[in-house]
Amino acid sequence: MYQHQTRIRVRYGETDQMGYLYYGNYAQYYEVGRVEAMRHLGISYKKLEEEDGILMPVVSMNMRFVRPAHYDELLLVRTSVKKLPSYFISFFVEIFNEKEELVNGGQVKLCFVDGKTKQTIVAPPALITSMQAYFETAE
Amino acid sequence: MYQHQTRIRVRYGETDQMGYLYYGNYAQYYEVGRVEAMRHLGISYKKLEEEDGILMPVVSMNMRFVRPAHYDELLLVRTSVKKLPSYFISFFVEIFNEKEELVNGGQVKLCFVDGKTKQTIVAPPALITSMQAYFETAE
Amino acid sequence: MYQHQTRIRVRYGETDQMGYLYYGNYAQYYEVGRVEAMRHLGISYKKLEEEDGILMPVVSMNMRFVRPAHYDELLLVRTSVKKLPSYFISFFVEIFNEKEELVNGGQVKLCFVDGKTKQTIVAPPALITSMQAYFETAE
Amino acid sequence: MYQHQTRIRVRYGETDQMGYLYYGNYAQYYEVGRVEAMRHLGISYKKLEEEDGILMPVVSMNMRFVRPAHYDELLLVRTSVKKLPSYFISFFVEIFNEKEELVNGGQVKLCFVDGKTKQTIVAPPALITSMQAYFETAE
Numbered sequence: 440m441y442q443h444q445t446r447i448r449v450r451y452g453e454t455d456q457m458g459y460l461y462y463g464n465y466a467q468y469y470e471v472g473r474v475e476a477m478r479h480l481g482i483s484y485k486k487l488e489e490e491d492g493i494l495m496p497v498v499s500m501n502m503r504f505v506r507p508a509h510y511d512e513l514l515l516v517r518t519s520v521k522k523l524p525s526y527f528i529s530f531f532v533e534i535f536n537e538k539e540e541l542v543n544g545g546q547v548k549l550c551f552v553d554g555k556t557k558q559t560i561v562a563p564p565a566l567i568t569s570m571q572a573y574f575e576t577a578e
Numbered sequence: 579m580y581q582h583q584t585r586i587r588v589r590y591g592e593t594d595q596m597g598y599l600y601y602g603n604y605a606q607y608y609e610v611g612r613v614e615a616m617r618h619l620g621i622s623y624k625k626l627e628e629e630d631g632i633l634m635p636v637v638s639m640n641m642r643f644v645r646p647a648h649y650d651e652l653l654l655v656r657t658s659v660k661k662l663p664s665y666f667i668s669f670f671v672e673i674f675n676e677k678e679e680l681v682n683g684g685q686v687k688l689c690f691v692d693g694k695t696k697q698t699i700v701a702p703p704a705l706i707t708s709m710q711a712y713f714e715t716a717e
Numbered sequence: 718m719y720q721h722q723t724r725i726r727v728r729y730g731e732t733d734q735m736g737y738l739y740y741g742n743y744a745q746y747y748e749v750g751r752v753e754a755m756r757h758l759g760i761s762y763k764k765l766e767e768e769d770g771i772l773m774p775v776v777s778m779n780m781r782f783v784r785p786a787h788y789d790e791l792l793l794v795r796t797s798v799k800k801l802p803s804y805f806i807s808f809f810v811e812i813f814n815e816k817e818e819l820v821n822g823g824q825v826k827l828c829f830v831d832g833k834t835k836q837t838i839v840a841p842p843a844l845i846t847s848m849q850a851y852f853e854t855a856e
Numbered sequence: 857m858y859q860h861q862t863r864i865r866v867r868y869g870e871t872d873q874m875g876y877l878y879y880g881n882y883a884q885y886y887e888v889g890r891v892e893a894m895r896h897l898g899i900s901y902k903k904l905e906e907e908d909g910i911l912m913p914v915v916s917m918n919m920r921f922v923r924p925a926h927y928d929e930l931l932l933v934r935t936s937v938k939k940l941p942s943y944f945i946s947f948f949v950e951i952f953n954e955k956e957e958l959v960n961g962g963q964v965k966l967c968f969v970d971g972k973t974k975q976t977i978v979a980p981p982a983l984i985t986s987m988q989a990y991f992e993t994a995e
Contacts, residue, residue: 462635462636463605466605489622496601501639507635
């Protein structure tokens, strides 16, 4: 399993009048979590898209909202990949507040698309290679 | 079953550089869908919150992204309630593009919270009553 | 002068914990206002960008926040063009609440860019033509 | 003059289909800039609002968009206060890209409101005191 942690501070504009981080803004935190997880492996999503012409659209997403997050809290976003990607990659995300309480947990599944042909493709070799070391004990 | 339809046009600021409606913005469309579904029943979520002191935080959400939505498309958001609310209410959402193709489908589950005590409560009677007629044949 | 009005209802996710429409979300309302103003003239910004390859990036923006807008309010966005576009186009925007009180007023200036060369160009003739009738008495 | 710098990485969901940071999202960057500028002075905007009951709504804002910012760029947000606050406080903001080129520059003016009475008040003494040292040479 590959796991990475990053921190995001809740912005004022991301709260709603309930005084909570708006439920629709978690998806963006998930995005930051997975992009940073990939960056830590040496994979830049930006380069993947711009240089290799590979897009990674989201296929499905689910999340549970365990407790509210509030303005200015510095949240910990823990992103895990539990299976080597092939045609899909799933990121498991857990978000904790400063008291280390679980705020939100969920999963996002993405596929790989050739930007030119718009066809679904298998994960780029560089991404698979970068993750392989984390999965060897499991095999 | 109670079902309501509303339309939302994709704003430029809601797209991303892939040229699609950003996946994180669907949650806001779901919100508009359920608020309009409730309004059509004579229930104002604003009044529920401000006058009755009842909050409806989201408990869980899941969605599938079937095909991309694009800038300026006038999407149809179809919101369904398949079961009378008690401690929870689930909204099923399907979003269609102008060609009547399914773009996105999912489900959001919310609970009811007393704004003062922060305790979970049962759905407000007015909401249940407003929906009852749609469920009579099913009982 | 050319003037157009459109209505936008404040979404829950657009409020902040002050209970107001977040100040950063007005720019998106301005965008909707000018896109609808152009559509009413028969000019689709989407087509301008996709078919004619013309982009309209924002050059400058200013706004005054006169009084707060609240969740669920149906705001009136009045967009005015006071001068025929040449290398630039300026949209003047006023936003009113349901009591017809001014909520926000401002101005956005955009230029025209050839998507291929990335050079600044003059306003597309179709846009100028579509507006000309509104400015004849002024000349 | 008091000046503070903070960095913000452009999220995918903050870009638009032009491939740029959407113009409406700069206001949120400005917000992060001024909140971090205040935090560096020992002033938590969160505490100001929650413990002292002081709100700081935005009165006016203007910005120039000098060049586009792109996905994944790590922007530098430089926030300056050029005059001690009294009934208003103005934050001057400049945003630079990784090549140290100016991307955006602007100004936001906020006032101070007593959360209970909703009356405009003078800046809280703690805020003025925290800034005073930066303005002594200028007087």
